[in-house]
Amino acid sequence: MAGLGLGGIQVTNAVKVLISDKMDPRAAAIFRDRGIEVDEKTGLSPEELSAIIGDYDGLAVRSSTRVSAAVMDAALPRLKVIGRAGIGVDTIDVPAASARGIVVMNTPFGNSITTAEHAIAMLFALAREIPQADQSTQAGKWEKNRFMGVELAGKTLGLIGCGNIGSIVADRAHGLKMKVAAFDPFLSPERAVELGVDKVELDELLARADFITLHTPLTDQTRGILSREALARTKKGVRIVNCARGGLIDEEALKDGLETGHVAGAALDVFAKEPATENPLFGTPGLICTPHLGASTNEAQVNVAIQVAEQMADYLLLGGITNAVNVPSLSAEEAPRLKPYMALAEKLGRLVGQVVGSEVRSIDVEVEGAAAELNIKPITGAVLAGVMRCWSDTVNMVNAPYLAKERGITVREIRNDGEGDYHTLVAVTVGTAGGKRRVEGTLFGNKAPRLVKIFGIPVEADLSGQMAYIVNDDAPGFIGALGTAMGRHDVNIATFNLGRREEGGEAVALVAVDDPINAQLAGELRDLSGVREVVPLSF
Structure with missing residues (x-):
């Protein structure tokens, strides 16, 4: 790294x-x-x-x-x-x-309360036609009979979206003695009870609501959520407030609804195209507009x-990540504690990614002991970044999940609270067409990443710099032949880490060297007696 x-x-x-x-x-x-x-x-x-x-x-x-x-x-x-x-x-x-x-x-x-208060202000303005009455009065007219409003008390407010802002609007609406129904696929029944709102489907909200307010982001799923068809299903005389995003409402359909009287009024702080210096809705009876002021308070x-x-x-x-929309959160307080685990995870992913290559079909990230008490998402992101670094030199923990999904790689997280042989452990298992291959690592002194097992063979190694992964038959003379081959190419061995499955069986060597192992040397190593596999590594 x-x-x-x-x-x-x-x-x-x-x-x-x-x-x-x-x-x-x-x-x-x-x-x-x-x-x-x-x-x-x-x-x-x-x-x-x-x-x-x-x-x-x-x-x-x-x-x-x-x-x-x-x-x-x-x-x-x-x-x-x-x-x-x-x-x-x-x-x-x-x-x-x-x-x-x-x-x-x-x-x-940061602006949830401000935007919610603006929506409530729009509700009042719609109910009592305050902007129109103000304009008329300042023009010297006294049209008491023209501006006959409606009360908010006892009316049903339909919330499309009941997140941060929607929940504040619901609370304020209860203070006005309104009934509140909410459509939000992410609103749990328990949270709905806590907020005192009826969790309903969109069709029921449209049929019941006297007032509708929108509090949802603009996504492919929410764009045009108040379409012409949806507006036709609303109660006659409905009043609509939008302080969220302009693209949520079909503006042409809303204009038709206002002109026919099916929609009694609409208060818009946002428009499909901004700045809205002109819009087909402008001048339509029953319309109140503000220039995207929802968050505009000091x-x-x-x-x-x-x-x-x-x-x-x-x-x-x-390295702290707060309120990110495309990567799991990682608080500034968590980051120092997680940093060595993420370094370990990235190294393990890098190791298995270089050995296995591009045939990865699945990746399991398993944490055990002290590691199981941590936020696993950043650890997983670091593993994915390590695995896929052999495919892209711009991969990191942000785009690694995206690249994994793009390649059809399934990712699974496993948390084991109990301790095994080590106080803390991170394991990475990749699935390929030929089966699964697993590597395990721990932290020495809670800060130094160390490999402890590779593909079922115990091997303790510090994964850093230039290395060679070698699989060979456990037989006398191998280490001497390896050293001689390295010496012929003036490659100095820094550390030598060995492990074997059984006496005389499959053995593994992780050799740290001062210089990269070129293709010619790798080829000579593969030709040594008893050598099954050679993979140059870089960390």
């Missing part, structure tokens, strides 16, 4: 971050206080961003910067993390980031800026 940091993250001497959207100055201050160089360049075109992004380890954005696959290609190999100060990451090509080994983080809690702007800077700094400096 020479030149690699935690989990295969490339380490450079000067860490640099680019802030490409307007952000509270406290973000830049946090980066600088932690020794990270930061540039603030906002309003860049995609071409301008692509021209400079290769100089940075991190990119901090809000909703204006669009980070495409092309931008990421220009950022490689240096860019490691993209931090979104806010919740939505639809302006970032997350699959492309995963494939390129770039962590994508957001700040899902408190929220400060919170998300601070959070994204702290998260990115933790990752770039310590």
Whole structure:
């Protein structure tokens, strides 16, 4: 792992971050206080961003910067993390980031209250037609009879999405004495009871709700969730609030619903195309609009800026991963304890990957003893990165799961709480067409990675630098012949680690050398009497 940091993250001497959207100055201050160089360049075109992004380890954005696959290609190999100060990451090509080994983080809690409060404000504005009444009154009219509102108390609020923001809206709605129904495939029955909401399917929500609010990210599954067909299934006179993402609603269908009166009102903070300087909905009776203000409070702007800077700094400096959308979390507190385990896992994966080659069909990662008490996800990511490093020199713990899935490799995690022969153990088993092959390792002194068994044969070895894996018949004279062959090529042996299955049977040698073993030497070693296999290794 020479030149690699935690989990295969490339380490450079000067860490640099680019802030490409307007952000509270406290973000830049946090980066600088932690020794990270930061540039603030906002309003860049995609071409301008692509021209400079290769100089940075991190990119901090809000909703204006669009980070495409092309931008990421220009950022490689240096860019490691993209931090979104806010919740939505639809302006970032997350699959492309995963494939390129770039962590994508957001700040899902920094503006949750602010956005939820904006949705509640929109509910009130819809119920009492406050913007229209204000405009009329300031125009010198006094149209008391025109603005006949409805009460929120006793009405049913339908939540599409009941995560961080949706659950806050539910709590506020209960305070207004509303009934709350929620459609969210990820909402457990126990959590629904805790929140005091009815967990329902979408069709039931559409039929029951007097008010509908949307609180879900924009994904392939949620895009157009309020389609023309869905709007037709809503209760006549329904009022709709969207402070999430514009693409969730069919805007043309919503316009038709407002014009026919089937939809009594709609309050939109977001639009399919932004900035929405023009939109077919504008001017439609019953419509209230705000310019994506859901997170626009002083408190929220400060919170998300601070959070994204702290998260990115933790990752770039310590390896901590918080609120990532494409890789398991790894807190800054966990990272130091996990670091030696991840180094061990990467070495084991690297060993078995080089020996087995590209015929891997499955990978089992097993932890035992003290290792079983840890977060296994980063350990698995490090194993996958090690296994697949022989196929790609840009693989890391972020894109390794993506590459494994792409190649159809099944991955399984096994946790054994009891101790075996060692206080702590990590084992990697790969399945191939020829069967399964397993390697095991432990930590000496809780910090030094050490191989303890390879393919069923006990062998203690430090996996580092240049090595040779040799399988031979256990017979006199082999070690002398091996040393002589190495000497003829001026290759110095640093350490020699031996093991055998049984006396006179299959034996294994892991030989550390000062110089790489070239193809000619490898061929001569294979020609030695009793040698079955020779694989040059690099760690």
